[in-house]
Amino acid sequence: MKTALVCGAGGFIGSHMVRRLKDEGYWVRGVDLKFPEFWETVADDFVIGDLREQDLCRRIVDRRFDEVYQFAADMGGAGYVFTGVHDADIMHNSAQINLNMLDVCHKRNVKRIFYSSSACIYPEYNQLDPDNPNCAEDSAYPAQPDSEYGWEKLFSERIYLAYQRNKGMEVRIARFHNMFGPYGSWKDGKEKAPAAMWRKVAMAPDGGEIEIWGDGKQTRSFLYIDECLDGVLRLTRSDWSGPVNIGSDEMVTIDQLADMAMEIAGKKLAKKHIDGPLGVRGRNSDNRLIQEKLGWRPSRPLREGLEKTYRWIAAQVG
Ligand code: NAD
Ligand code: GDD
Incomplete structure (x- = not known):
């Protein structure tokens, strides 16, 4: 074994x-x-x-x-x-x-x-x-x-x-x-943007508001x-x-991430941009090397993983 x-x-x-x-x-x-x-x-x-x-x-x-x-x-x-x-x-x-x-x-x-x-x-x-x-x-x-x-x-x-x-x-x-995905930090101060968005969206009443650090135009990619x-x-x-x-090479802005979360949750929420720790302005995974050497690349779209994660976080929020 x-x-x-x-x-x-x-x-x-x-x-x-x-x-x-x-x-x-x-x-x-x-x-x-x-x-x-x-x-x-x-x-x-x-x-x-x-x-x-x-x-x-x-x-x-x-x-x-x-x-x-x-x-x-x-x-x-x-x-x-x-x-x-x-x-x-x-x-x-x-x-x-x-x-x-x-x-x-x-x-x-x-x-x-x-x-x-x-x-x-x-x-x-x-x-x-x-x-x-x-x-x-x-x-x-x-x-x-x-x-x-x-x-x-x-x-x-x-x-x-x-x-x-x-x-x-x-x-x-x-x-x-x-x-990102289920069974990760979502409210202990160590959570990353996807879990933070899910938590905020899950907790906000429909028609309410969520806070987003920065102007929401910073970009990232997220891998399930x-x-x-x-x-x-x-x-x-x-x-x-x-x-x-x-990583994933499906780059999105943080505002787009929040919008996807709202769409999945079926809620309309206002986005309030506030000061917060930002990190780099833009980031995306360059997958050319791993694809060439190992034949690996992500196989599923971001939205699919986000849906699975939202179900888990919504259950945690209760
Ligand atoms: P995580 O914080 O959930 O897991 C790290 C674990 O290490 C924790 O359970 C923690 O208790 C344990 N640990 C810390 N100090 C320890 C110690 N002294 N002795 C024993 N255990 C200790 O993080 P993760 O998201 O699972 O990330 C795993 C690794 O991947 C980390 O090295 C992280 O830096 C790296 N990484 C993760 C991401 C991401 O998006 N999750 C991105 C880039 C790099
Ligand atoms: N965490 C979090 N929570 N981020 C938010 C929030 C929020 O409520 N609102 C907006 N953001 C913004 C952050 O300001 C940042 O600009 C962006 O969303 C992404 O934040 P994170 O997901 O927390 O981290 P990151 O992508 O900047 O860095 C993470 O990924 C690295 C690997 O790519 C960190 O986890 C690093 O430790 C990790 O190595």
Whole structure:
């Protein structure tokens, strides 16, 4: 039986990945500071522990796992990572986790490790025009991420790549572009725009109003969780070893996202634009490289994933 270790298995993407690997017949160990908040884990073994502690990392990497997925990080949406108030924690906590995991995986001769980087590594100067952002993989340098979160991700990408060059580890790195779906943060301050919109739309009375940070003209693309997992598994099991984008290239403005939410919910609401943490002006996943190297691209439209997510959030709101 194949074995996998999922770090960050109590979080959004990690908890979904545990299920996917179990469906594939893997023996799975999950590790996190907490159990998943919104559903039960199906991991064979779930360790509650702090990956900043090297002893814990040594303890959980007690065998030569076939696949290790490193999703653990101190992260959240714009309201968490772009305010600046969590910068020191984000950089310290996430870098420490990555340093520890790489070291113990190397010592245990784990051959292959997946690392979840972010579109936030891309330079701000290429994301100023909301209609034409450039997020091609080879545009990452000269580096100028707009957040410390992005700088930590870039630094960690580089450590993973150095372990690959110097120590013979096989690393696989995806730069995620805003994943969404059920069983993720929606009201704890770490939620991203899709969950925030659903929450606001679900809670507002028809004819009422929702608040949107910024002028609503900033652009993003959003990838449904199942598609994200497909991309991660395909990348991890492939021979391609450079960082690649995993995201949707169906770019929308935040106002359009809100409009879709209202349409799905069947509500007419006014949009009130207010000050808030914004991040880059425009962002879209450039999927040319992953399509060329792995033959992967998202298969379903944004709206379909949004409908599934709305049903879940509406049920949470009650
Ligand atoms: P998440 O916050 O839901 O999950 C991360 C998990 O890591 C959390 O459950 C958290 O408790 C755990 N964790 C944090 N510090 C830990 C520690 N010291 N020890 C053990 N566990 C710890 O985030 P997610 O959306 O599932 O994202 C997973 C990964 O993908 C993260 O690395 C994130 O930076 C990256 N990413 C996600 C997105 C996205 O849109 N979701 C976009 C870009 C990058
Ligand atoms: N979260 C949130 N909540 N965002 C809002 C809201 C709201 O109520 N209203 C408007 N927005 C706007 C934000 O200001 C931002 O301009 C845009 O919607 C997208 O916000 P998020 O989805 O929170 O984050 P992001 O796309 O800027 O960055 C996220 O994705 C990255 C990967 O692409 C973050 O989660 C990063 O951590 C992640 O790496």
